[in-house]
Amino acid sequence: MHEISIAESIVQIAETKAREQKARLVQVIKLRLGKFTTIVPEALQFAFEICREGTLSHAARLDIERIPMIVRCAVCDSSTEPMCGVCLICSECGFPLEIISGEELEIEYIEVDSEQEVSQCNQHQNEFQSRPMY
């Protein structure tokens, strides 16, 4: 269940970025997740719901974009999704294939409510800030 470690990192990165921007609340965290990783989206969503508690992301939605695995053959100069599961040998010429995409695990952006626009909520903001970080 390494998704917990991954979710903790996601919340921490969002927290740092949101505080830098003096945001009050994180609404959306957009994640790019390659298919050739060991991360299971459903397990990550579950872990995220636990890890976001007590942070600026406590009500945030985790939007996961699945990035397909694309492999390239340098000899045939063709890029495709791998055949027969994850076969990294070119079916045409037998050359080892290079992984072009599918290993992504990155936060693309976050969407936040900024402090200036909702100053009446400062009291809540202070409450969240006083809670410990992960």
Add this chain to the structure above:
Amino acid sequence: MQPAPERISVQANVLNANQQTAIANRELFAREGLIVMNLMSAPGAGKTTLLEGTLKAFRGQMRVAVIEGDLQTDLDAQRIKALGVRAHQITTGTVCHLDARMIARALEAFPVSGLDLLIIENVGNLICPASFDLGESLRVVVCSVAEGPEKPKKYPVMFNKANVVLVNKIDLADASGVDLTELERNIREVNPTATIFSLSARTGEGLDAWTNWLQNAVQTRVQTALASA
């Protein structure tokens, strides 16, 4: 009226914090001129027995130490210490993998100066450790014959990231009904460039080829470091 949310570009790798620590670990290992091997497999593939065989072969020839990762107990570290080799046990509690910070913390209490080779035996797990760089120079995955020939296809990320795949327990191939050629072909499918050794850590069959290869890798690195010093 609710204000429109503001979008802030982040473009950050989620594992960045681990990666930064792994880079620091790697720099420290490079300064000390030692090879660091991250040894991974499913539980029960024979990592510790293989390690015992490997360490016996290096006796008097190389300065080696071992960091053991397990959820509970220091049984594996005890087995290594019984061979007269320095060992440090990390117990992760419930965490299913080692990460770079655990290694950095272990290094505070377990100095690696003067070593040729540091072996890190990861938590037995073919999924989670694949995502966490520890700062190693060599990733070795052990796959036992008894696990069946399809293991590499079922856990492609782990096998894809390996520099070396050790096919262990070949003495059980007949009893398990496993075709070693098929297993090797499946390893090649997910990792066409891996170096593969087939061996039995228990009987010692095929072990020499692996230990000679590793010894050569370590000595080459040591000579390179000396030349650049």
